[in-house]
Amino acid sequence: MSKIYVPLDSSAVAMGADAVAEKIEAITGTTPIRNGSRGMAWLEPLVEVETPEGRVAYGPVTADDIEGLIHDGMLEGRAHALCHGLTDEIPFLKNQERLTFARCGITDPLSVEDYAAHGGLEGIQKAIGMSAEAICEEVMTSGLRGRGGAAFPAGIKWNTVQGADADQKYIVCNADEGDSGTFADRMIMEGDPLLLIEGMVIAGLGVGATKGYIYLRSEYPVAKRVLAAAIDRAYWKGLLGDDVLGSGKAFHLELFMGAGAYICGEETSLLESLEGKRGQVRAKPPLPALEGLNGKPTLVHNVISLCAVPTILAKGGEFYRDIGMGRSTGTMPFQIAGNVAHGGLVEKAFGITLGELVNDFGGGTRSGRPVKAAQVGGPLGAYIPVGKFDMPMDYETFGKIGAGVGHGGIVVFDDTADMAAQAKYAFDFCAHESCGKCTPCRIGAVRGSEVMAKVIAGEDVDTNLELIEDLLEVMEDGSLCAMGGMTPVPVKSVLEYFPEAVGRGQKDISMEGGE
């Protein structure tokens, strides 16, 4: 009996994958392998069948389709209306450059053997034979920058923690992926959790930390289940514990659950939360690299940053550095989301344009209407108009126009989008999620929403827009962290690229008829 794969990924489960897997088992008597997602969300649940030529894809499959599919020869990989041929030949996948996601969807996420058979553990094995300084140097050479949004050079952080003298150091993985339009962290945690564990262990060896925590958001129940099981397996197989793979070095790892606060994706807020407190932002300095969790040196990294580490160690920092564009080295898992025909995960070297991602990979909007804008980099990212879609995706190019690549999320909007409403939402979201510690963010967000409501109602538009611009400056310059400091980014992008949406330069319609 050929192997059958049905993803356990949230995007597949949300479309009925569990029922599909049950139906296949009921009919064939074979339990399908629950793999990660290949990242083609519009085809989920994507059922794959192993054939001598390779894996053949069927999707989107519902439980009701299974009987017919099996009758028509799905188990032999035969043609069908839902068949997409060999999975690897699907252009969306074929045109990617997968390093971090190389195994995602291919392997059984919870099989250490499968992981090792597909290139896993090469990085840690190299790291075990290296000095701590040499490990940090390799990360420095790679040019890796934090993938969570801030894009801070990872090597500098590693060296700082490595150089700090303390009786205890920590590795903390920021898995509080709250940005709308992003799901790369979730996908890799569900589809290749051992990669994250390996990355954290290497980080531990590199900076001299023996204890790690994964701070996971509570909105990710599948990732929670998969990670917990993967950590168990990793202990069982000796990747975690007092003697990591016979190296004589210890690394212990624990999963810690958040409780529904977006701000806890900010690293100091996350550390407060991990200490069991309100997730209020800390002033920096001191840097978490010197005084982090429990006041000890702590390396805090996003999931994808840590997942890049095994590849960097296995293939060398230079290999990684030579991919990408300028100071944006390596690959980035971009996530195409929102109103898009072919949404999903596209891992490419930096430098691909926004248009290529939205139109070539994404196939335009799901609604079939023209694209109006794409918000890049989450709720604190800019709305980019179609006219700028030739922009290459790299940190510097986006930085120049006051935007950011962030965590690589791209949310597509069609021409029915109300851009003024989106600008107001940016303030509303900030008001809802602000930790309340600094005034520009706590009060600014509320005032911004109120004034934007007046603009939308057509009340004294030009004066109120001036007020908003003044407020944005205060938030940008005066906020303690990126929450208040970058809420202005989406708002400003609307004011700049979609001035007609806020009625700029038009006369005060609320006064009309009264005269």
Add this chain to the structure above:
Amino acid sequence: MAENLSQSQRVNHDLITAHVGEVGGLMRALNALQEHDGYIDAANVPKLAKAFNITKAEVKGVISFYDDFTRAPKGKHVIRICQAEACQAVGSRVLTAVALEKLGIGLGETTPDGRVTVEAVYCLGLCASGPAAMVDGELKGRVTAGLFDAFAEDEA
């Protein structure tokens, strides 16, 4: 009844003391209580304060900070509809309005008979399969208004 109550109190006591001394123990205890009871009973606040050697105000501060911790029981069914941008781009605002109209409640409210609570959630990571929702812990993608019919009908 008194016996049940004391048993539930005993469980809560265990959930609290199990996490004393752990990193982030208070968060762990609160998550455990919320999961077990469906809310954080005010009676647990002084117990938490005592167990973790902090003030009651500090405990309340932590409870009020996080959206997941609620101070009253929710409805029998909990529907969480994503309100974030990727779902907005595929009509979550209208979808939410329709759901609330069918159930006759506002966002964050519970039907008078205590059957259904509708809450906002900010991203379930299903951004390419929106609008997304979570119904009694189960993830749902490409949600249409039909999803809410079953909950609305029983209402009548």
